[in-house]
Amino acid sequence: MGSVTNWVAEKLAEDEQHLKVVGRTPEEFLVIESEDSYIFLVAVLGVQDVVQVSHVQPLFGGVNKPQLVVNVPSKALWSGSAIDFVHSAPSAFGTMGDIARAAATKAANSFRDKSMGFFINAMEQHTNVSAVSYLYDSVFRVDRRNGASLTVAVIDAYNMSAEDVRNARTRVGHFDVIVKSSSYGSITAQAWATAESMGAQALTFGELMKRLSR
Amino acid sequence: MSLGAVAGETEWHLFGSVNRDCPDASDIDLMIFCKSDAQADMLRQAIDPDSLSLPLHLSLLTFEEAAVIDATSVQQSTVVLRLAPITTTKAIPSTDT
Numbered sequence: 001m002g003s004v005t006n007w008v009a010e011k012l013a014e015d016e017q018h019l020k021v022v023g024r025t026p027e028e029f030l031v032i033e034s035e036d037s038y039i040f041l042v043a044v045l046g047v048q049d050v051v052q053v054s055h056v057q058p059l060f061g062g063v064n065k066p067q068l069v070v071n072v073p074s075k076a077l078w079s080g081s082a083i084d085f086v087h088s089a090p091s092a093f094g095t096m097g098d099i100a101r102a103a104a105t106k107a108a109n110s111f112r113d114k115s116m117g118f119f120i121n122a123m124e125q126h127t128n129v130s131a132v133s134y135l136y137d138s139v140f141r142v143d144r145r146n147g148a149s150l151t152v153a154v155i156d157a158y159n160m161s162a163e164d165v166r167n168a169r170t171r172v173g174h175f176d177v178i179v180k181s182s183s184y185g186s187i188t189a190q191a192w193a194t195a196e197s198m199g200a201q202a203l204t205f206g207e208l209m210k211r212l213s214r
Numbered sequence: 215m216s217l218g219a220v221a222g223e224t225e226w227h228l229f230g231s232v233n234r235d236c237p238d239a240s241d242i243d244l245m246i247f248c249k250s251d252a253q254a255d256m257l258r259q260a261i262d263p264d265s266l267s268l269p270l271h272l273s274l275l276t277f278e279e280a281a282v283i284d285a286t287s288v289q290q291s292t293v294v295l296r297l298a299p300i301t302t303t304k305a306i307p308s309t310d311t
Binding site for chain 1: 240241243248251254255258262263264267268269271273274275276278279282283285288289
């Protein structure tokens with residue numbers, strides 16, 4: 001964990017996010033201070049593929065508990081069980097870019113990705129949805145009152161391309177629906193066809209809401 | 215995988231806050247237009263989103279996809295890089311006897 005923690009500390013020192021690393025705990029968590037004097041602890045993981053509960057559990061066994069857990073590389077996935085564990089601590093998870101966003105909340109342990117939060121709320125409030133749970137950080141199992149459960153992958157894209165669909169399949173495996181996080185922009189015909197070839201659907205947010213009913 | 219080896223004939227477009235020179239930009243929005251699906255897939259593998267000073271928000275589209283949705287106009291993007299085709303040099307067999 002040491003070298004990746006050092007790497008994040010160096011990156012924070014280089015950039016202009018107005019954050020300072022003011023110390024380290026005995027657990028090697030970074031003590032970070034924002035320019036408005038908000039101080040919080042960040043644990044850094046260096047998991048290459050999927051962050052599991054076994055990676056995050058030890059972070060919460062010591063005297064100091066991190067308010068935020070970030071993983072490098074940002075391409076790695078977070079498993080649903082690891083996310084649930086971190087949230088129940090209570091703490092937050094994310095990437096290095098989320099450190100500044102979490103600092104801005106002044107309650108880093110309650111930080112949540114805005115676009116995912118929007119999707120989770122919208123799906124949970126749907127009249128035909130009984131439960132929404134994380135499978136990965138951007139993939140959800142949506143249990144419906146009528147109809148089978150759906151696996152919904154959310155991609156952070158303005159325009160959804162065929163590559164976005166293939167990349168999601170490579171990273172997270174099966175999904176029934178792939179939806180883009182932005183309400184604006186387009187889904188290309190190639191993205192739609194690629195999803196269909198996988199037995200899935202590429203949908204906008206509005207189309208997803210209709211799909212949850214059927 | 216080397217980026218140079220897979221990036222031939224691509225066009226790189228910046229859009230969003232960095233392209234508008236916003237002082238508080240929180241991420242880098244980059245679209246890369248590719249000549250084929252395979253090239254888009256290889257570039258996704260080759261590009262490290264953690265290598266830049268700000269988080270990278272990367273979109274990979276084929277030129278055909280980008281043209282149909284008029285991505286450059288809609289995103290008000292700026293071309294920052296236009297790469298020439300990669301030229302391959304065949305090894306010349308040795309003439310030593």
